[in-house]
Amino acid sequence: MRDDLRDWSRELTGALQERRISNNAAAQRVNVSPATFTSWANGVTRPSVEALPAIARLTGLSVWYLHELAGYLPDSYAPATAVIQATETQRGLYRSIRRWAEQSLEATGLTPAAHAAGLILDHDKSWELTLRPNVKGQAHPIASHTLIGLRQPRGNSRPLHEIRRELDAAIGPSLTSLGVRWRNRRVPGWPDAPDLLLEVPEFERTRAATRSDATPTPLPPVIAVLGVPYAHAELVGALAADAVGYGYVNSYSEICARFELGLGPSNQDVAESGARLLQTNLERRDGFPRRTVWTCAYPEAFEEPVIDALAERTDQFFVYVRVGPRLLEFGADVWKYDLAKCRAMADRLEAFAERMGPHRCGVVTLTDTEVFARDAQDGVTDQAVRAAASLLELLDVRPQDRTGYLGDL
Incomplete structure (x- = not known):
């Protein structure tokens, strides 16, 4: 406590x-x-x-x-x-x-990662923890997440799956409420990273609005940023929210906390639960808080019934983060999604943007040429920052009215 x-x-x-x-x-x-x-x-x-x-x-x-x-x-x-x-x-x-x-x-100074580390040590003080900001991007470096590395006490060599199960059972719900999840992918630039890694959203954490309703530029009540897996729609949305003082909803955190999926849910569980949560929010008049940015990057969640319901929400402005074919394939491989499902989602997003028209759905693009001109993770992050700046231009937000990360560019 x-x-x-x-x-x-x-x-x-x-x-x-x-x-x-x-x-x-x-x-x-x-x-x-x-x-x-x-x-x-x-x-x-x-x-x-x-x-x-x-x-x-x-x-x-x-x-x-x-x-x-x-x-x-x-x-x-x-x-x-x-x-x-x-x-x-x-x-x-x-x-x-x-x-x-x-x-x-x-x-x-209590960041989500520091809070998560405190919960872990409160549960078991024998752990050795390392907190490492996961900085990506060369032209526009940003730490959207912090990594927590866990090392067992010397002499303790319990199987990793047992440790994960114990931690999930003991403090999983509390960690999940912070958006924490197990990271199973390698970390570039951290060759001696511990075998147990947790990923904590920092810049992409769920947060409330920070400005009053009286903004210099009239903005849509709700902004939804949509993209295929690894289009970095989440980062684009978080950057835009930060720049205009809107709240931001980390969809992954909300899904895992609402449906008690634990620290290591499968992509299928997250996507299916995300579809249920999105449908529930669409059925409620107050399902989407005003002055908030939310995102969707799950193929199973963006199906025809949801698309039709979204089209009827006149309180929302949509943003489609378009990616090239190479980045689409790269993202499907990184997140272990079925490539055919990702392509089908991209086709549905293209059709949705055309259906809504430019007054209700803006389009920002991450080009393969720019993304893969250098390390892909740095390239896609730099492109996501530029896409967020393009989104603000679509919304007619002047540079002098922007705050946060984009306000400093």
Whole structure:
């Protein structure tokens, strides 16, 4: 349990016990997985700020008190001063709270990888951990993820599959909520990397919006970035969100946490669960939060019923990250996807972009010539950064209005 969440855990579990509500029942009513809610209730991970109003209705605790317990209010702000509960005022304060929540990561220096390392050492202090930013790109280097290498204590030579199973069972749900997964591919530039490697999203982590609704350029309420596997639609989306102050949804993290897939799910499980999650969000009016960028890069998720439902969402602007045939084949091999499925997805994306037209679907391109002019991982990262900048041009976001990584280019 985290020291800063002890009061939160005590108050929440006490309120649930008084009302005879189990964690599983509470999770269902708050619309998160039982594993995620249990992690919140036990003070292992900080609760999602978006879930606090639902938890308040469930427990009878004041929503402002829950914000204080969860550490989302600055020291100068006390619930006792928040006697104004008018809806319009509450909305403004809620936006500020979400901003404070996101900025608290940078203020404390607690990155997702540092949080994950703390959870691992809290479970077993004998591990030797190495944190290594996974920097890719030559012209535009960026660390979208951090790698955590795990080495067993000397004299311990347990089979790797046993260690993975134990870690997944003990703290898997908490790590999954941070977007952590096992990495099974080699790491260029790290020849002596440990046999056990975890990958943690940093730049591509799920995060809340950081700007108010009053932006210099009118933007679509929701932006969806679509691409085949390894088109780096996730990085393009995360860069664009960072530049305009939008929130970003890491689809992989959301899928694994929602469906409790663990740290090493198969591509098939992720894709099928992603299709279910996307369909659920499309059926709900509030399935996609405003001022958010989300991505889809799973062939099984982008089928005809979903395509038709997406076309009806007039609140969204779509971006198709087009790739050349060589990069498409390369990506299918890297992620071990069936090449025919990836080609079929590319064909559906082309048809979707033509169906939507340029006013509802922009197209940015990663060319084979540029990607493979150097190391492919560096080349595709550099091209993804340029594609994100092209996306901002499509949205008429002026260079002087951009923030974050693209604002510094």
